[in-house]
Amino acid sequence: MIRAYWGKMRGTSISPPRVDALEILFSGLGGFLGLGLVAFLEAQFFQESDLLLLIAPFGASAVLLYGAVKSPLAQPRNLVGGHLLSAAVGVTALKLLGPHPALAVAVAVSVSIMLMHATRTLHPPGGATALVAILGGPKIQNLGYLFVLMPVGAGVLLLLVVALLFNNLIPRRRYPEFWW
Amino acid sequence: MSREIAPDAGAGEFPLSDEDIYEAMKEIPGYLDITPGSFRELYRLAYRLARQRLFQEVTAARIMTREVIAVGPDTPVAEVAEAMGRAGVSGVPVVEADGRVVGVISERDFLRQMGSGEANFMSLVAACLRARGCVALPIRKKAAAELMSAPAVTVHPETTVREVAEVLAAHRINRVPVVDGGGRLVGIVSRGDLLKALQGGVSP
Numbered sequence: 001m002i003r004a005y006w007g008k009m010r011g012t013s014i015s016p017p018r019v020d021a022l023e024i025l026f027s028g029l030g031g032f033l034g035l036g037l038v039a040f041l042e043a044q045f046f047q048e049s050d051l052l053l054l055i056a057p058f059g060a061s062a063v064l065l066y067g068a069v070k071s072p073l074a075q076p077r078n079l080v081g082g083h084l085l086s087a088a089v090g091v092t093a094l095k096l097l098g099p100h101p102a103l104a105v106a107v108a109v110s111v112s113i114m115l116m117h118a119t120r121t122l123h124p125p126g127g128a129t130a131l132v133a134i135l136g137g138p139k140i141q142n143l144g145y146l147f148v149l150m151p152v153g154a155g156v157l158l159l160l161v162v163a164l165l166f167n168n169l170i171p172r173r174r175y176p177e178f179w180w
Numbered sequence: 181m182s183r184e185i186a187p188d189a190g191a192g193e194f195p196l197s198d199e200d201i202y203e204a205m206k207e208i209p210g211y212l213d214i215t216p217g218s219f220r221e222l223y224r225l226a227y228r229l230a231r232q233r234l235f236q237e238v239t240a241a242r243i244m245t246r247e248v249i250a251v252g253p254d255t256p257v258a259e260v261a262e263a264m265g266r267a268g269v270s271g272v273p274v275v276e277a278d279g280r281v282v283g284v285i286s287e288r289d290f291l292r293q294m295g296s297g298e299a300n301f302m303s304l305v306a307a308c309l310r311a312r313g314c315v316a317l318p319i320r321k322k323a324a325a326e327l328m329s330a331p332a333v334t335v336h337p338e339t340t341v342r343e344v345a346e347v348l349a350a351h352r353i354n355r356v357p358v359v360d361g362g363g364r365l366v367g368i369v370s371r372g373d374l375l376k377a378l379q380g381g382v383s384p
């Protein structure tokens with residue numbers, strides 16, 4: 001039984017193949033455009049404001065949206081649902097468990113995963129968004145539930161629009177596989 | 181170890197290697213976030229479901245043997261036995277002149293009448309050895325109608341293979357005549373026919 005247990009750690013399959021050079025290029029270009037747009041708007045309009053538009057989890061979403069276009073994890077339902085739900089969970093965890101950050105972080109991520117699974121909106125960057133709500137510093141903490149709409153909701157929509165426009169411009173790509 | 185998690189394809193299933201899947205994945209541009217191993221497992225389960233669906237949709241008409249050796253109710257049992265022996269079958273339908281199936285005679289019906297109890301071959305052998313001669317004599321003068329199992333268990337051409345299997349199991353029989361709406365013989369499905377259908381992957 002112990003042998004079987006350790007044996008499982010050897011792995012059973014092989015890594016998927018490397019995508020071709022063109023695919024690598026398109027993935028990079030998409031990421032550049034998506035994050036470029038959000039970062040540009042952030043720099044133009046939110047530098048001096050109490051609001052913000054760009055948070056780190058968007059980098060993770062970009063990997064999926066522009067690098068794994070067909071993945072169920074990268075579809076609009078998952079992108080939008082996963083981020084919004086996790087953001088709300090993060091803010092709630094901060095409000096209820098603020099004095100115990102370690103516990104708040106653990107609970108936020110764990111509840112986010114469960115909620116995303118239950119709603120079929122699993123989107124790994126959502127876990128990061130839940131964390132940012134707690135660890136993002138005073139500026140983000142002061143937003144309260146506004147965090148869910150701004151930066152999370154607004155940023156996610158921008159990434160989605162770029163994904164739709166950019167991916168479908170490329171003959172070999174199509175996006176999304178499903179909306180809802 | 182890995183075989184426990186992703187067992188090789190079973191009998192009749194199409195074996196697909198990780199390498200096959202890997203090469204196929206390369207033909208699709210764009211990143212597919214599934215490992216060849218997961219895909220193989222998915223494929224195996226989907227394939228099994230597809231087979232089950234086929235098994236439920238395929239009908240008796242598709243797998244039955246159409247050229248059936250049959251006997252009449254008045255055929256003497258010796259002739260019945262000869263016919264069965266020649267054709268190498270272990271049972272035949274008993275059919276009226278108009279084609280209606282009235283019963284089935286199988287090896288077991290002979291054994292039941294000849295042996296001294298259990299309807300199996302070794303009981304008969306035992307009875308023969310003890311009696312210093314064969315004990316077939318009591319049925320010698322009989323006709324098919326007196327030996328057959330009646331009424332015959334039958335199925336229709338549109339009965340699904342799955343139901344045919346259930347009928348065979350429920351009645352503990354090895355073959356079942358296929359009859360049309362008027363009860364007339366159109367074919368016969370044996371356990372062998374079922375097995376062939378399972379192995380060969382009959383399409384509906």
